[in-house]
Amino acid sequence: MNIFSVAGIIATIALLLPILLLITMKLSLYRSFPALLSYYVIVFTYSVIIEGGFPISKEFRIFYGNLSNFLDGPLILLFLTYFSRTASFRKKLIILTACFVVFEIIVIATYGFNTQSATIILGPDMVLVTGLSILFFFQQVKLAVTNHKAIGKAIMIASILFAYVGYCFVYSAYYLFETPYKNDVHLIFYLINIISAITMAIGLSVEHKRVRQLIELLTARKELQEIYAKEESKTNSSAIEKMIFKFDQNS
Numbered sequence: 001m002n003i004f005s006v007a008g009i010i011a012t013i014a015l016l017l018p019i020l021l022l023i024t025m026k027l028s029l030y031r032s033f034p035a036l037l038s039y040y041v042i043v044f045t046y047s048v049i050i051e052g053g054f055p056i057s058k059e060f061r062i063f064y065g066n067l068s069n070f071l072d073g074p075l076i077l078l079f080l081t082y083f084s085r086t087a088s089f090r091k092k093l094i095i096l097t098a099c100f101v102v103f104e105i106i107v108i109a110t111y112g113f114n115t116q117s118a119t120i121i122l123g124p125d126m127v128l129v130t131g132l133s134i135l136f137f138f139q140q141v142k143l144a145v146t147n148h149k150a151i152g153k154a155i156m157i158a159s160i161l162f163a164y165v166g167y168c169f170v171y172s173a174y175y176l177f178e179t180p181y182k183n184d185v186h187l188i189f190y191l192i193n194i195i196s197a198i199t200m201a202i203g204l205s206v207e208h209k210r211v212r213q214l215i216e217l218l219t220a221r222k223e224l225q226e227i228y229a230k231e232e233s234k235t236n237s238s239a240i241e242k243m244i245f246k247f248d249q250n251s
Contacts, residue, residue: 007190008051014197015044021201025208035078042068069118073125074101083136083157119175126168133161152207159199166192
């Protein structure tokens with residue numbers, strides 16, 4: 001067993017961590033986290049496949065690799081809506097995701113469901129996600145430093161930003177410059193997945209505490225509505241709503 005095999009196995013195990021945390025901490029159905037769970041399930045499964053975990057044909061491995069590349073952009077773009085601070089910007093991100101899916105359909109219809117289409121799609125995919133990640137990274141880090149809030153979000157977006165900056169390097173070296181040191185590029189790819197997956201796992205653990213507090217506030221609001229009469233409840237729930245909004249937006 002060489003260093004590439006060891007790195008591949010470690011990367012596969014690391015990719016499993018966010019999946020387990022999303023499920024055990026019951027974040028898998030919260031807001032845009034289903035997109036993140038789907039992303040990691042696909043990437044983890046493909047990592048198992050390329051490490052020889054499943055006895056499958058070469059054709060299916062290529063097919064699944066292309067499918068993974070096609071789903072990569074839309075899933076991450078959907079998850080990035082979680083970092084939007086306004087409803088209008090979140091709506092714009094959803095529209096952008098829909099437009100990107102249309103772009104993918106056009107490319108696949110033109111060139112077919114193959115590696116060429118995946119290569120064409122991955123370029124805009126990485127540019128979009130990297131650009132948005134930079135924007136959200138500075139927003140969340142500012143909140144984390146100045147208000148000591150949104151630390152979980154800051155760690156999660158740092159994980160995505162690190163991963164996509166690394167993927168841009170791997171994409172450029174592998175496809176644009178066609179480096180002869182492909183094994184070294186694969187090793188870098190494994191290291192990127194290891195670091196980003198572990199960082200995401202840490203971010204999920206921190207964010208889970210904030211989400212749990214938010215759910216408790218929502219539960220309190222619901223209980224107030226059930227206990228008090230409508231007129232009296234209207235005043236109390238309005239105050240709770242403001243507190244929830246401020247808490248969730250990290251004002």
